[in-house]
Amino acid sequence: MARYIARRLLWLLVVVFFVSLITFGFARAVPGGPFSAEKKLPAAVLAQLEKKYNLDAPLWQQYLSYMGDILIPRITGEAVEGSLLSDYLINIPLGSDLTFQWMNFGPSYKDRSRTVNDIFRENLPVSFELGFYAFILAVVVGLPLGVVAALKQNTLWDYLAMSVAIFGVSVPSIALGPIFIWLFAVELAWFLPSGWGSWRQDVLPAVVLGVGSSAVIARLTRASLLQVVREDYIRTARAKGLREGVIVVRHALRNSLIPVVTVMGPIFAFLVTGTLVTETIFGVPGMGKYFVGSITNRDYPVIMGTILFFAIIIVLANLIVDLMYAWLDPRIRYT
Amino acid sequence: MAVQQQAASRVAGTQGAALPVRRREASLWADAWRRLLKNKAAVTGGIIILIVLVMAIFADTWVFTLFTGGEPQPLLAPQSYEKQSLVDNNVVPHWLTVVFPTMKPVGEVGGYAKLSDKFILGADYNGRDLLSRIIYGARVSLAVAFVGSFISLLIGVVYGTISGYFGGRVDNLMMRFVDVMYGFPDILFVILLLAFFRSTTAAAEEGTLRGFFTMIDNSMGGMFFIFVGLGVTAWMSMARLTRGQILSLREKEFIEAARSIGTFDIRIMTRHILPNILGPIVVNQTLDIPRYIATEAFLSFIGLGVLRPTPSWGAMIVDGSEAIRTYPHQAIIPALALAIIMFAFNFLGDGLRDALDPRLKGSD
Numbered sequence: 001m002a003r004y005i006a007r008r009l010l011w012l013l014v015v016v017f018f019v020s021l022i023t024f025g026f027a028r029a030v031p032g033g034p035f036s037a038e039k040k041l042p043a044a045v046l047a048q049l050e051k052k053y054n055l056d057a058p059l060w061q062q063y064l065s066y067m068g069d070i071l072i073p074r075i076t077g078e079a080v081e082g083s084l085l086s087d088y089l090i091n092i093p094l095g096s097d098l099t100f101q102w103m104n105f106g107p108s109y110k111d112r113s114r115t116v117n118d119i120f121r122e123n124l125p126v127s128f129e130l131g132f133y134a135f136i137l138a139v140v141v142g143l144p145l146g147v148v149a150a151l152k153q154n155t156l157w158d159y160l161a162m163s164v165a166i167f168g169v170s171v172p173s174i175a176l177g178p179i180f181i182w183l184f185a186v187e188l189a190w191f192l193p194s195g196w197g198s199w200r201q202d203v204l205p206a207v208v209l210g211v212g213s214s215a216v217i218a219r220l221t222r223a224s225l226l227q228v229v230r231e232d233y234i235r236t237a238r239a240k241g242l243r244e245g246v247i248v249v250r251h252a253l254r255n256s257l258i259p260v261v262t263v264m265g266p267i268f269a270f271l272v273t274g275t276l277v278t279e280t281i282f283g284v285p286g287m288g289k290y291f292v293g294s295i296t297n298r299d300y301p302v303i304m305g306t307i308l309f310f311a312i313i314i315v316l317a318n319l320i321v322d323l324m325y326a327w328l329d330p331r332i333r334y335t
Numbered sequence: 336m337a338v339q340q341q342a343a344s345r346v347a348g349t350q351g352a353a354l355p356v357r358r359r360e361a362s363l364w365a366d367a368w369r370r371l372l373k374n375k376a377a378v379t380g381g382i383i384i385l386i387v388l389v390m391a392i393f394a395d396t397w398v399f400t401l402f403t404g405g406e407p408q409p410l411l412a413p414q415s416y417e418k419q420s421l422v423d424n425n426v427v428p429h430w431l432t433v434v435f436p437t438m439k440p441v442g443e444v445g446g447y448a449k450l451s452d453k454f455i456l457g458a459d460y461n462g463r464d465l466l467s468r469i470i471y472g473a474r475v476s477l478a479v480a481f482v483g484s485f486i487s488l489l490i491g492v493v494y495g496t497i498s499g500y501f502g503g504r505v506d507n508l509m510m511r512f513v514d515v516m517y518g519f520p521d522i523l524f525v526i527l528l529l530a531f532f533r534s535t536t537a538a539a540e541e542g543t544l545r546g547f548f549t550m551i552d553n554s555m556g557g558m559f560f561i562f563v564g565l566g567v568t569a570w571m572s573m574a575r576l577t578r579g580q581i582l583s584l585r586e587k588e589f590i591e592a593a594r595s596i597g598t599f600d601i602r603i604m605t606r607h608i609l610p611n612i613l614g615p616i617v618v619n620q621t622l623d624i625p626r627y628i629a630t631e632a633f634l635s636f637i638g639l640g641v642l643r644p645t646p647s648w649g650a651m652i653v654d655g656s657e658a659i660r661t662y663p664h665q666a667i668i669p670a671l672a673l674a675i676i677m678f679a680f681n682f683l684g685d686g687l688r689d690a691l692d693p694r695l696k697g698s699d
Binding site: 023026027030032166167169170171172174175176177178179181182186187193276277280281292295296307 | 435436437522523524526527530531625629632633636637639649652655656659660663666667669670671673674677678681682685
């Protein structure tokens with residue numbers, strides 16, 4: 001199992017490499033640079049800016065220096081000062097004036113006073129927290145809903161649960177956000193409509209974000225459980241005289257969770273890496289706007305940083321999901 | 336006696352006597368239609384879509400001016416979507432202050448909303464009639480839905496049919512290409528495409544290819560590149576679905592029989608295979624439509640959707656969100672419209688899927 005995990009982590013590096021290559025090439029292939037959208041700059045100023053950010057070097061050189069800054073750690077004896085071009089994510093003092101530094105994602109071209117690491121440090125935890133709450137909500141609401149719908153198939157409970165699910169899947173957060181804000185924050189004033197920090201501000205964005213995923217989980221759980229409950233071993237368990245609750249939780253649920261867990265990995269990755277719509281509607285200072293905004297602004301380091309981060313999260317989420325398969329189904333074995 | 340009578344009438348029937356024999360039509364589509372009509376949710380969805388379609392087509396007299404020429408005049412919509420009246424900005428009809436009690440009219444304590452019964456649903460921040468903009472906005476959503484489906488079917492089904500029917504290396508190559516495209520973040524591509532063609536420098540270039548496309552885009556109110564973006568992202572799932580269906584059909588005996596009597600491949604594909612896979616394709620397409628509409632709403636949200644002043648429900652939600660505390664109806668009403676149409680397509684798609692489900696054959 002340890003060798004399997006090691007192999008998958010190695011594969012993670014390969015995926016990161018390919019994603020970085022493709023994203024880099026694609027972002028540079030489209031004309032327009034980080035400084036071409038503003039007012040026309042005099043040629044000399046433009047040349048200076050490009051030289052400062054290393055944009056006039058050949059593309060492969062830019063790519064290698066960028067990846068080198070991220071992957072290759074360095075040990076410096078200089079005083080550690082945060083400058084825009086040398087802001088490292090990991091700074092470990094080694095005593096006697098030496099520091100171990102690693103992971104410099106570069107400066108932001110658009111936001112001239114910040115580096116990508118600043119964005120990670122300030123906005124990422126917020127997005128992560130919001131996504132985490134939304135994920136918990138999705139699982140806590142979606143799983144029981146799906147189980148109830150499957151066990152009481154074609155009764156009122158089933159129709160109710162599936163109506164809630166269709167509602168969650170149909171209405172995008174663009175539409176749901178304003179409706180919820182008006183209903184719960186303006187009209188009933190139970191919660192605050194924007195911001196992040198207190199629970200009054202956190203609930204609405206987490207709910208709006210989580211509703212869609214809970215619907216997906218509910219439908220999938222219902223479909224999967226419906227198939228498992230008809231299996232022979234469930235009938236054996238009933239014949240043995242086990243209580244229905246024990247049968248469902250110990251036997252049926254565990255075997256029906258594989259498709260659900262499969263989809264929970266990417267759902268977690270999507271929720272956690274910041275969603276533009278929910279964050280904009282609710283004024284949550286997360287990373288979503290950097291995903292999309294950086295593309296429009298041609299802010300190359302932010303584009304690369306956010307997409308690399310997303311790729312890493314997705315691969316890790318899939319790895320955890322695959323490891324959970326082994327726990328859910330002991331017949332699955334990894335060498 | 337009774338038995339003899341029955342036997343006599345049976346014999347009379349076979350001899351062509353005047354006994355009308357009525358049979359229920361038993362094809363797949365007739366069965367599916369009957370089952371669909373029994374599904375109340377699907378029927379409701381279908382009716383809603385029809386209503387929105389009528390709203391979109393007859394918003395103004397555009398269909399008629401296609402034949403008679405001249406400028407389209409507002410028909411179902413009370414006025415044009417771009418007619419501004421800054422004197423009337425943000426006016427609110429009286430009934431809305433009852434539905435939205437936090438919107439207090441001028442005169443009450445803490446009141447701010449200007450009352451005017453000129454517009455049924457009120458006006459937006461530029462004094463444009465909200466109802467007219469909603470009706471015209473239906474055009475964008477439905478255009479996106481239908482054009483997206485059309486492109487996805489055209490490219491996806493053809494691609495998938497070729498790939499699935501010929502199999503072997505052709506299939507391998509074509510599917511590897513789809514896999515690579517799948518892994519690519521399509522939103523990234525669409526955003527880059529739109530940012531490239533919509534930048535201010537693009538509008539300036541006249542004779543180049545880029546300027547040409549930008550001109551088409553501007554003349555269509557910004558719809559052209561939305562279609563392109565959708566077309567690029569939408570065909571892949573349809574291609575995979577078609578290919579899967581064809582792979583399972585390809586080995587069936589009736590195909591072998593057709594091939595053995597020398598039928599041309601094209602004829603086999605169109606006459607034998609396609610009609611049989613139409614079911615899952617239609618279902619999948621109907622369930623994909625909410626995704627197209629949501630994509631367009633998202634693009635409008637980030638400012639890359641249709642060009643102003645063309646109204647789109649997504650763009651109206653964005654504009655309305657800025658005033659959500661003071662004039663909530665400006666965001667809620669388009670949000671409700673968007674939610675309703677997505678509901679409708681989802682119900683219809685689910686109903687179609689249940690109706691065309693071969694396992695339920697003969698169950699009514």
